[in-house]
Amino acid sequence: MEDRLLFLIGSPRSGSTLLARMLASHSAIYGRPEPHLITPLAHLGYYGRVDKAPYDPFNVWEAIHQVVSDLPRGEADYLDALRAYTDVLYARLLDASGRKLFLDKTPANALVLPFLTKLYPRARTIVLTRHPIAIFTSFANSFFDGDYDVAQRHNPLLDRYVPAIAKFLREKPMPLVHVRYEALVEKPEAEMRCILDFLGLPFEPETIEYGRQEHRNEGLGDPITVARHTRPVTESVDKWAEELAADPKKSAFVRRLIARLDPADLATWGYPIETIFDPLTKATGRRPPRTPLTRYTLQRKVLVALRRNIHRNALGRLLKRLRFALDVILRE
Numbered sequence: 436m437e438d439r440l441l442f443l444i445g446s447p448r449s450g451s452t453l454l455a456r457m458l459a460s461h462s463a464i465y466g467r468p469e470p471h472l473i474t475p476l477a478h479l480g481y482y483g484r485v486d487k488a489p490y491d492p493f494n495v496w497e498a499i500h501q502v503v504s505d506l507p508r509g510e511a512d513y514l515d516a517l518r519a520y521t522d523v524l525y526a527r528l529l530d531a532s533g534r535k536l537f538l539d540k541t542p543a544n545a546l547v548l549p550f551l552t553k554l555y556p557r558a559r560t561i562v563l564t565r566h567p568i569a570i571f572t573s574f575a576n577s578f579f580d581g582d583y584d585v586a587q588r589h590n591p592l593l594d595r596y597v598p599a600i601a602k603f604l605r606e607k608p609m610p611l612v613h614v615r616y617e618a619l620v621e622k623p624e625a626e627m628r629c630i631l632d633f634l635g636l637p638f639e640p641e642t643i644e645y646g647r648q649e650h651r652n653e654g655l656g657d658p659i660t661v662a663r664h665t666r667p668v669t670e671s672v673d674k675w676a677e678e679l680a681a682d683p684k685k686s687a688f689v690r691r692l693i694a695r696l697d698p699a700d701l702a703t704w705g706y707p708i709e710t711i712f713d714p715l716t717k718a719t720g721r722r723p724p725r726t727p728l729t730r731y732t733l734q735r736k737v738l739v740a741l742r743r744n745i746h747r748n749a750l751g752r753l754l755k756r757l758r759f760a761l762d763v764i765l766r767e
Contacts, residue, residue, distance in 0.1 A: 436518075436521075437557050438557065438558075439526075439535065439536055440525060440536070440537055440539065440555055440558040440559070441464065441537065441538045441539070441559050441634065442544060442555075442559070442609075443455055443560075443561050443563060444560050444561065444563065444603065445540075445545065445562065446596035446600065448573040449563050449564065449570055450565055450619065450620070451540050453619075453645075453667060454540075454561070456646075457642045457667070458538055458561075458630070458642065459645075460639070460642045461639050461641065461642050462639060463636050464538050465532035465538065466537075467538075469542070470528075471543065472521050472524060472525070473541065473554070474546070476517050476520070476554075477547035477551075479495070479499065480492065480495040480500075481499045481500060481510075482550050482553075499513075514553055518554055518555075521554070525537050525539075545596055546595060548602075551609075552608040556608065558610075559609070559633070559634060560610065560612075561612055561633075562603065562613045562614065563615075563616060564615055565616035565617070566616070566617065566714075567693065567696070567704065568675050568679070568689050568692075569616075569675040570592060571583075571586070571592055571689065571692060572674075572678060572685075572689070574586055574592050583688045584688070593692055594696075597697075597701070597704060598700050600704070601697070601703040601704055604704075605703055612630055612633040613705075620671075620672065623666065624643055627642050643666055644666050645666065673717075677718045679715055679718075680715055686715065690712075693711060
């Protein structure tokens with residue numbers, strides 16, 4: 436199965452859903468929304484563990500290390516067992532599709548890259564990077580109605596993904612090709628030809644006109660924004676700069692986030708610290724584009740409003756009492 440696997444590595448809001456749609460439009464590639472098969476296996480106790488579970492994760496951590504130590508080949512046998520699980524699922528999905536390669540686009544895979552490297556060292560990977568500030572502002576606007584502070588406290592996206600992906604790019608422990616989001620939307624055919632050459636596949640124009648192909652929309656990812664277009668567009672490349680240019684507080688907040696990152700990691704991503712704020716300088720004086728109000732954006736605004744101070748207000752207390760009552764009613 437290893438030779439039939441393709442991993443797309445990128446952080447949330449990096450454009451990975453767009454690239455996955457483009458790749459899945461190729462006749463040889465089968466892609467589905469974020470299967471999340473790898474990350475749970477990385478936290479079964481041997482490589483990493485969860486903090487809370489219906490079982491005692493500390494006992495599991497100790498037990499699995501003892502079990503692996505008793506195996507004839509140790510860690511290699513343990514990896515064989517994990518690989519048997521994922522091989523079956525990947526293969527059954529791929530065989531049913533009739534295509535040659537299975538595309539796994541799960542952003543959280545970027546946080547367990549050392550484990551992925553052990554599990555499938557010869558699998559091919561496409562690493563997608565995007566301007567880090569564009570990633571963070573898109574994350575904050577998409578899920579937290581533009582509240583940067585809440586977004587950062589909920590998930591310090593750049594602190595987690597930039598170092599992990601930069602290390603992977605530098606060490607190249609698996610066969611990989613590096614793609615920048617901005618280049619992908621500005622020169623989609625040239626970038627797609629480069630990717631397909633890496634995969635040993637012929638170029639197909641359908642990969643550029645991805646919106647004219649049938650795709651599975653259900654599942655995780657960002658199918659709504661991507662589905663608005665039939666091919667890559669550049670409208671979101673400098674959207675972040677126009678937003679920050681109009682809001683000094685947000686600009687200062689983001690500058691603090693960037694200052695926490697290693698300049699070497701930013702350079703590896705393709706966005707050197709010396710030029711990372713250049714689009715912001717050029718955007719000064721321009722009005723930021725309005726985000727269209729859709730059912731999705733309206734739902735997000737309502738959700739953010741409801742969650743604000745939810746653990747300290749009357750609504751939160753009411754919901755906790757209701758949850759307790761439902762737990763009692765549904766208890767077997």
